[in-house]
Amino acid sequence: MKQNVLKIHPNDSVLVALTDLEPGERVQNDGNSLIVTEAIPAKHKLAIQAFEPGDSITMYGVLVGKAKHAIPAGGRLTTFNVQHATNSYDLHAAAYQWTAPAVDQWQNQTFMGYHRSDGSVGTGNYWLVIPLVFCENRNIQVLEDALVNDLGYGRKKSYQRQTEELKALVQAGRTVEEVLQADLQTAEQSLNGQLRLFPNVDGVKFLIHDGGCGGTRQDAQALCGMLAGYVTHPNVAGATILSLGCQNAQVSMLQEEIQKRSPQFDKPFFVLEQQTIGTEESLISQALRQTFAGLMQANTTVRKPAPLSKLVIGLECGGSDGFSGISANPAVGHASDLMVALGGTVILSEFPELCGVEQELCDRAVDAETASRFRELMNTYAQRAQEVGSGFDMNPSPGNIRDGLITDAMKSAGASKKGGSSPVVAVLDYPEPVRKPGLNLLCTPGNDVESTTAEVASGATVVLFTTGLGTPTGNPITPVIKIASNTTLANRMPDIIDINTGTIIDGEETIQQAGERILEHIIRVASGDLEIAAVRHGQDDFIPWKRGVSL
Template identity: 35%
Template sequence: MNRPMHETVRLNDADNVVIALRDLKSGGTPANVPAPLMSDVARGHKIAVAPIAAGQNVVRYGQIIGQAKSDIEPGEHVHVHNLGMSEHKQDYAFASINPELPPATEERTFLGYHREDGRVGTRNYLGIVTTVNCSGSVARFVAEAADRTGLLDGLENVDGIVPIVHGTGCGMSGRDEGYDTLFRTLSGYAQHPNFAGVLLIGLGCEVMQIPDLVGNRKIRSDGNFRYMTIQQTGGTRRTIEAGLKELREMAAIANRVTRTPAPVSELTVGMQCGGSDGYSGITANPALGYASDLLVRHGGTTILSETSEVYGAEHLLTRRAVTPDVAQKLIDRIRWWEEYTAGHGGEMNNNPSPGNKRGGLTTILEKSLGAVAKGGTAPLTEFYKFAEPVDKKGFVFMDSPGYDPCSVTGQIASGSNLIVFTTGRGSVSGYKPTPCIKLATNSEMYERMSEDMDINCGDIVSEGVSIEEKGSEIFETFIRVASGEQTKSEELGFGGAEFVPWHIGAVM
C-alpha cells in the first residue's frame, strides 16, 4: 500500500528552508512551514521556515548554500531573486574521518567478457577510433558499409561496430595539457574492455599522430588492434575497403569470446547527474550513493566526476580521503578550476543551468551538495586526471567538466564499463561502448519519459520507498545490465554522438 506523500521535507535540523514535494499554492500553510505561503511554490523549490536577514546564510542539508540577498520571511519562496552565492571558504579537514565500510557477506557475479589484460567487459563491440576530425567521416563510412554488407551476420557474440569520432586532433599544440588529455582519452578507448577489437584510423598529417599513439607498446594484449591512415592507404574508397577487410578478421576473433561469470569487483561504474532538479539530492543521488557503497563493499569501483559541480561540497570529500595527499590533489584541481573559469571570463557559479533553476536549484553550492550524494559514504581512495586509467578499487574521483557527454567520455576512457546517470529534467543520451542506466529523480518526469528512463527514484517521495530499498534496486540493475540486459538508451540506439573529448587550449 502506498504511504501518504508529505507536502514538504526538511533535510537537516539545522536547515532554515524546507523543500516543496509538490506544487503548493499561495496562502496555504503546509506542514513544517510556520506561516502562510507568500506565493505559489513549485515542487523541488525552497521555502523559508525562519526569518533570514539579508547577508545571513541559507542552509540546506545542514550546509551553507548561499546568502540571502534581502530579508526573507517565513513562508517566502527562496530562489534566485533573494538567494546568492556566499564567499566560498571551507574547512577541508584532510583525511579526518575513516568511513570504512564492512565487506560484503556474499560474493556476487555477473556475466561478462574476460579480456587478456585481466579486465572484464560488459559489452563486446568493435571500435573504429579516429585520431582527428578529418578521419571521422571515413570512420562512419566504414561502419555504414559494414552494416550494409552484413559484415556481422551470424556473429552472435559481437554487439556491433562503434565509430568513435570527434572534432579535434589537429589545430592544437602537440606539447600541452590539451594534447595530453586527448592522448589519454583516445588511448583509453582503444584499450577499453567493452571493445573486443579496435581499428584506429587517421588522416596522416594531423597533430595527433598514429605512431605516437601506438608507440612501441602493445595497445591491446589480445592483439586485436589495427591501424591505418587515409593518405597512406590511398584515399577514401581504398580506406573503406581496407577497413572492411580488417574488421572482418577482427570480428571473427571477437566472436570467439562469450559471457562467463565474473565477480562484481570487476565492475567500474561512472556516476553522472545531468538536468538536475530540487529532488536530485533527495532521491536519485543518495540512492545511487547507497548503491555505490554496496559495490565498493563487494570490491568494485565507482567514479565521481564533474569537478565544477562538486564546488562548495569538496570539503565533504576531503574529509573522506584515505590520505592527505589524495585530498590535496582534489583541492589543487579546485584551484585550477577557479583560475581556468576566471581566465575565460566565467565563474564557478555559472552553474546551475536554466533547467536546474526551473527545477529548484539556485546556487552551485546547493547543486554540488546534492551531486556529492552520488558518492555515498565510502572512503575516497584516489584522485585521477581526466581519462587517466583508474588503477585502484573503491570510490574514486576523476577530474572533468560538468558537461555530461564530456565527463562521461573521460570516465569511459578511464575504464568505466557501466555508466549510471541521474536526471530530474529528463536528459536523453547514451555512451557506446558502455551501457548507461538512467535514474529519474521524480515520478512526474519518469511517467512522462518512461521510454528513456530505466529506474524511477521519485517513488522515494511519492510512495515512501526508502533510500536503502532504492539503492539495492539500482545495485541489482548494475548486475543485470552488466550481464547483457539492454538499457533504455541502448534500445533507442543512443551512443553515436556522445563521444566528446575535453578540449583544453588554443585552437590554432
C-alpha cells in the same frame, strides 16, 4: 497523508517543497508550524526563518548561498533573492571512519562478463573504428555505411513510414493544418531481416570527433589519452584506427598512451594511414578486410561468470531538478557504497558540481596527498573558469533553475550524493585511468556528455545517470542506465528512463531500498540480460574534452 515538505539536514535553514504549496498553507517543521507566504512549486525551497541581506542559507548541512534581499519565513528562494556562496575549505589530518553497508546477500553473486587478458572484465564486447583526426570523419562514415546494417547492427526504430505518409498527404493536396494533425505510425525495423554475423560482438562503434589537429599539442595528447582509454577498455575487443598522417595526434602518440594503460596490450589493433595508402578505395577496402578479421577474433570471446568486484561504475547526472538530491542521487550513492563494500570501483566526476562540498570530500580522502590533489585540481579549474568570466556560480542551466536548483552550491550539494559516503581512494586528472577499487574522483566538466565520455575513458563499464528533467544521453561502448528523480518524468518519458526513484518522493520506498534495486539492475545489465533505453535507441554520445573551460 503525504508529506509536503522535507528538511534534508538538521542544520538546514530551508525546506524542500515536495508538492505545490499555496499562499497561506501551513506546513510542519520539527514540530513547529510555518505559514507559506507565496506560491511555491514542488522542488523549490522555502525559508524556515526570515533572512536579511547577507544572511547565510544552509542546505544539506552546508552553505549553499546568501540572501541578496530580505526573505520572509515561509517565502520562496529564487535567483532574485539568493546568490551563490560556499564556505572555504582546508585539509584535515583526522582519519575518516566509514561504516560499510551490509552486503552479505551479494557477496557470492556474479555477473556474466567478457574476461580480458589484463584481468579486467567487460560488460560488453564492441569493435571500435576511430579517426585520429577529424579529416578522417568522412571515411569513418563510409565504413559505418558499409558495416553496420549488413552485419545486423542497424537501429531498430524507423520513421520512414511517417515520411511516406506525410509525402502522400502533400501529394493529395491536404492543408497545412491537416498535415500538422496527421496521426502517423512508427515502424519497427527488423535489422534488415538478418541475424548478426558475429553474435558475440555487441556492436561496431564509430567514434567521430572534431579533434586531432588545429589545437594545442596538449589537446592532441589528451585526445590520444582518451582514445587509448577506449581502445584498452574492458568493453572493447579491438579497434580499427584511421589516420591522415600529418595531424598533431600522431599514431605514435596513441600507441604510447595505450602502453601507459596496458603494457601487455594484445587486442587486435589495425592502423591505416591515408597519406601512405593513397586512394580512398584502397583505404576503405583494407580497413574492411582488417575489421572483418578483427571481428572474427572478437567473436571467439564469450561471457563468463565474474565477481561483482570487477565492475567499474561511473556516476553521472544531467538535467537535474530539485528532487535529484533527495531521491535519485542518494539512491545511487547507496548503490555506490554497496559496490565499494563488495570490492568494486566507482567514479564520481563533474568537478564544477562539487563546488561547496570540497571540505567533506577532502575529509573523506584516504590520505593527505589524495586530499591535496583534489584541492589543487578544484582550485585550478575554478581559477581558469574565473579568468574567462565564467565561475562555477554560472553552472546551473535554465532547466536546473526552473526546477529549483538556483545556485551551483545547492546543485553541487545534491549532485555529490551520488558518491555515497565511502572513502575517496584516488583523485584522477582527465584522462587518467582508474587503478584502485573504491571511490575515485575524476576531474571533468559538468557537461553531461563530456563527463560521461571521460568516465568511460577512465574505465567505467556501467554508468548510472540520474536526471530530473529528462535526457537521452548514452555512450557507444558502456551502458548508461537512466534513473529518474521523480515519477512524473518516468511516466512522461518512459522511452528513455530505465529506473524510477520518484518512489522515494512518493513515500513508497526508502533511499536504501532504491539503492538495492539499482544494484540488482546493474547486475542484470552488466550480464547482458537487460537492454537499457540508451542502447535500444542507439544513443552513442561521444564528446572528448579539450581541457578548456566547460561547466
